[in-house]
Structure formats: structure tokens, C-alpha cells
Amino acid sequence: MDYEILRLIWWALLGILLIGFAVMDGFDLGTGILLPFVARTDIERRVVVNTVGPVWEGNQVWLILGGGAIFAAWPALYATAFSGFYLAMFLVLAALILRPVGFKFRSKFKGAGLRTMWDYFLFIGGFVPALVFGVAFGNLFVGVPYGFDSDLRMHENITLFSLLNPFALLAGLISVSMLALHGATWVGHKADGLPGQRARAAIPWLALAFVVLFTAAGYWVLHLDGYKITSVLDPNGPSNPTLKTVARASGLWWDNYKAYPVFWLAPLIAYLGAFLAVVTRHKRVISWIASALVPVGVIATAGLSLFPFFLPSTSSPDQSLTVFDASSSKLTLAIMLGCVVIFLPIILAYTGWAYRILRGPVKAEDILSDSHGNY
Numbered sequence: 001m002d003y004e005i006l007r008l009i010w011w012a013l014l015g016i017l018l019i020g021f022a023v024m025d026g027f028d029l030g031t032g033i034l035l036p037f038v039a040r041t042d043i044e045r046r047v048v049v050n051t052v053g054p055v056w057e058g059n060q061v062w063l064i065l066g067g068g069a070i071f072a073a074w075p076a077l078y079a080t081a082f083s084g085f086y087l088a089m090f091l092v093l094a095a096l097i098l099r100p101v102g103f104k105f106r107s108k109f110k111g112a113g114l115r116t117m118w119d120y121f122l123f124i125g126g127f128v129p130a131l132v133f134g135v136a137f138g139n140l141f142v143g144v145p146y147g148f149d150s151d152l153r154m155h156e157n158i159t160l161f162s163l164l165n166p167f168a169l170l171a172g173l174i175s176v177s178m179l180a181l182h183g184a185t186w187v188g189h190k191a192d193g194l195p196g197q198r199a200r201a202a203i204p205w206l207a208l209a210f211v212v213l214f215t216a217a218g219y220w221v222l223h224l225d226g227y228k229i230t231s232v233l234d235p236n237g238p239s240n241p242t243l244k245t246v247a248r249a250s251g252l253w254w255d256n257y258k259a260y261p262v263f264w265l266a267p268l269i270a271y272l273g274a275f276l277a278v279v280t281r282h283k284r285v286i287s288w289i290a291s292a293l294v295p296v297g298v299i300a301t302a303g304l305s306l307f308p309f310f311l312p313s314t315s316s317p318d319q320s321l322t323v324f325d326a327s328s329s330k331l332t333l334a335i336m337l338g339c340v341v342i343f344l345p346i347i348l349a350y351t352g353w354a355y356r357i358l359r360g361p362v363k364a365e366d367i368l369s370d371s372h373g374n375y
Contacts, residue, residue, distance in 0.1 A: 004235035004324070006333040010073045011323045013340060015303045017069050021062035022179070022295035024351070027288070028056040030183020032099065032126025033176065035119055038187060038198040042112055043364050045119055049375045050362045051190035053103065058354060060096075061347065072336055076154075076241065076326040077310050081136075084144055084158035088132050095128035107375050126183075127176065134175025137302055138168030140311060141224060141253060147316030148242055157315065167220055174213045178294050181206040185277055185291040189284040192363040203281045203291075207274040210294065214270060221305070226252025227312045233324055241325045246317040253305045263304045270297025 031052050039045040070078045082089060098121045106118035142165055146156035184206055187199035231245040257263045273293025280286045306312075308323040327333060 001334060001337075002236065003330045003333075006330060006337065007235065007323050007327050009337060010069070010327065010333055011303075011307070013337075014066070014069050014073065015299060017062060017066040019296050019299050021066050022299060023182070023292045024062050025056075025059040026130075026179045026295055027182045027186040027291075028052045028059055028099075029126040029130045030179040030181065031187055032122045032183070033130065033180045034183050034187060034199060034202070035126070036123050038184075038191075038202065039195045042115060043367065044193070044195045045115075046107075046367050046375060047191050047193065047362050047364055048187055048195050049103065049106070049119075049122070050367060051187055053375045054358050055354065056099065056103070058351065065347075069336075073328055073333060074310065074321075074326050075328055076239065077321050080146055080154055080156065080311060080321060083154065084146055084156045085136060085139075085163065087160040088136065088163055092129045092132045095125050095132075098122070098125035103375055126179075130176045130179045131172040134172035135163060135168040137175070138171025139163055139165070140302065140306055140309075141171075141221060141226075142167050143225070143227070143312035143314040143317075143320070145315035146311075146313050147319045152240065152242070167217070167224065170213065170217050170220065174210065174217060174298070177206055177210040177213055178298060181210055181274065181277060181294060182288075182291045185281070185284075185288040188281060189288045190362050192361045196361075200281045200287075203287070204278045207278045210274050211271065214267075214298070218267065221253050222251055224253065225250055226255070227309055227317060227320060228252045228255060229308070229322070233322075235324045237324065239325055239327050239329075241319045241321050243325065244318060244322075246312075246320055248312075248317050256304055256307060260304075266297050266300035266304055268297070270294050270301065273297060 031048060035045060035048055039048045070081070102118045102122040102125060106115050106122075109115055109118075144156070144158050144162070146154060146158065148154055181203065184199045184203045188196050188203065190196070191199065225248050228247045228249070229244055230247045233244050237243070270293070273290050273296070276290035276293070277287050280290055310321045310323065310326055312320040328336075
């Protein structure tokens with residue numbers, strides 16, 4: 001297969017894996033964000049926790065797949081992002097560790113105070129990753145200071161505070177509102193009684209927050225410096241990000257939408273998902289499927305806007321990492337593609353089977369009748 005086609009396939013696969021993580025693990029994070037607000041008593045919190053209790057560990061497979069894909073298919077991107085975003089990634093890791101600890105420990109204590117403390121740790125374990133992942137995406141649009149020497153050794157000057165710039169924080173809030181909306185439709189679908197009612201009541205407000213923030217970010221991007229390749233780039237050439245020239249100017253991130261109007265379907269899908277989540281919020285499964293369209297549209301919008309860039313460089317724009325100069329070898333991409341063709345359908349089939357087995361609402365009486373079998 002042509003090297004260019006393999007690179008494009010892996011660019012699309014990376015987007016699919018990120019979407020899979022945002023959709024499948026996103027409602028876990030959103031449920032944690034909503035936990036203190038939709039559940040007010042211990043049994044209500046147990047109901048909410050047990051809506052994701054059987055599935056949250058399996059859903060994290062998508063995060064592992066996404067990280068593994070970046071490591072194997074885009075090693076230069078992996079090295080640059082994980083080095084430059086080290087402290088941010090450490091925050092995500094620390095927050096994600098709170099989730100299994102919170103799930104396991106809250107049920108070990110009989111005192112309401114200790115259980116409440118672990119419930120707030122579950123909130124932190126949902127809110128912090130959602131915020132930081134959004135901040136990371138925001139910095140893809142802003143760019144970060146890094147470059148390469150003649151031996152392709154990377155040097156960077158990225159700090160945690162430089163990543164927390166205004167546009168990136170706005171992107172972080174978009175991520176929080178998006179995943180909270182997705183979590184609300186899940187809790188509204190799975191939780192019986194008052195927690196489900198409160199979650200369904202929150203859906204319109206979360207959808208409104210997402211629409212306002214997403215629209216504000218789109219307007220901001222109009223005035224944000226974008227990047228564009230100005231030299232001839234061989235899509236079958238070597239993975240060397242120093243062989244091109246790049247222009248930087250305001251509004252360039254919109255050029256792909258001007259050249260390919262069909263790309264406008266991506267943000268429209270996000271808006272449509274938020275609208276349908278609201279109007280179908282009492283139909284449960286349909287509302288959750290509708291809210292899943294929101295991360296699909298948002299991630300697709302980001303990917304199509306940035307293409308072919310992965311991570312623009314503010315200090316050395318000509319050395320920005322792109323789809324065509326940051327990949328692994330042709331042989332590596334081909335072998336990995338074969339693995340994906342074999343194993344991804346297995347993962348999807350198992351996930352579908354697991355959710356079919358675990359279908360149905362979570363009820364307080366079921367938890368009380370089997371306290372040792374539930375969180």
C-alpha cells in the first residue's frame with residue numbers, strides 16, 4: 001500500500017480511537033463530574049456509581065489504544081507531546097488513579113463522611129482529566145515552543161503554566177461541558193429514581209453551556225494564528241519534520257473548510273447531537289446516542305481544522321509535526337494496520353456483548369438487596 005495512504009489511514013484511525021475514548025470513557029468521566037450534583041444521599045450516590053461500576057475499567061481500553069497508537073504510529077508526536085506535556089499528563093494520571101481507588105474504597109467504610117470524601121475524589125477523577133484533555137487539544141491550535149536539531153533531537157520550552165493559556169482553558173471548559181452532557185444522558189438512562197430525574201433535568205443546561213462555549217471557540221479560531229505548509233511536501237517522503245517551510249497567520253485554521261465545504265458537517269454533527277440530546281432526554285437510550293454525537297463532531301472538527309498538522313511549533317514553525325513527516329516507517333504502519341483489522345472488531349464485538357448483558361436500569365432496591373455485590 002502507498003505510504004501516503006497508510007499515513008492517512010492512521011491519521012483517521014487515531015481520530016477514531018480518540019472518539020472511541022471520548023464516547024466510551026467520556027460518560028464515565030461525566031458521571032463522576034455530576035456525582036455530587038445529581039445524588040444527595042448515600043444510596044443515591046451508590047446508584048450513580050453503579051451505573052458505571054461494571055464498565056468503567058473496560059472503557060479505559062480506548063485510552064490505552066489511543067496512547068499505543070500514538071506511540072507506535074507517530075513516535076515523534078508521542079515523544080514531543082509526552083515530554084512537553086509531562087506535568088499535565090501527570091495530573092491526568094494522578095486523577096485517573098483516584099477513580100479505581102474511589103470506586104473500591106468508598107464501599108469499605110460505613111461512615112458517611114468518609115464515603116462523601118471518596119465521592120469527591122471520584123468528582124476530581126472525572127473533572128481533572130476532562131479539563132486537561134481539552135486544554136491539550138486547545139494547545140494544538142495555539143501551538144507550543146519546540147524544535148529539532150540537525151540530528152532530530154527534540155528541544156522544548158513548555159511549562160504547565162504556558163499550557164494554561166486562555167484559549168486552551170476555553171477548550172478545557174468545552175471538554176468538561178461535553179463530557180458532563182454525555183454523563184448526564186448516561187445517568188438519565190441508567191439511574192432509577194431521583195438521580196436519573198436530576199440528570200435529565202440538567203441536560204438542557206449542559207447542552208446550552210456546550211453550544212455557547214463551542215461557538216465562542218469557533219469565533220476565537222477566526223482570529224487565532226493558524227499554520228499552512230508553503231513548500232512542496234512529499235506525502236511519501238521521509239519522516240523528517242525539518243524539510244518543509246510553514247507560514248503562520250491569523251485565520252489559517254479555517255482554510256480547510258473553505259477548500260472542502262463538506263468539512264462543515266463535523267461541527268454541525270456536534271450541534272445536532274447537543275440539540276437531539278435535549279429533545280430526546282426522556283427517551284433515554286436515544287438521548288445517550290445523541291450526546292455521543294457531540295464528541296464525534298468536536299474531535300472531527302479539531303482534526304479537520306488542523307490537518308495535516310498534529311502539533312504546530314511556535315518557536316520553529318517550519319519544524320511543526322504533520323501527518324506526512326511524523327510517522328513510523330511504511331512497514332510498521334502496514335503491520336499495525338493488519339493488527340487493527342484483526343483485533344478492533346473483536347474489541348467492538350466484546351464491548352457490544354458486555355453492554356447487552358448489563359442493560360437495564362440501576363435501582364436502589366437492587367443495591368440494598370446485594371450490598372456486597374455492588375459498590
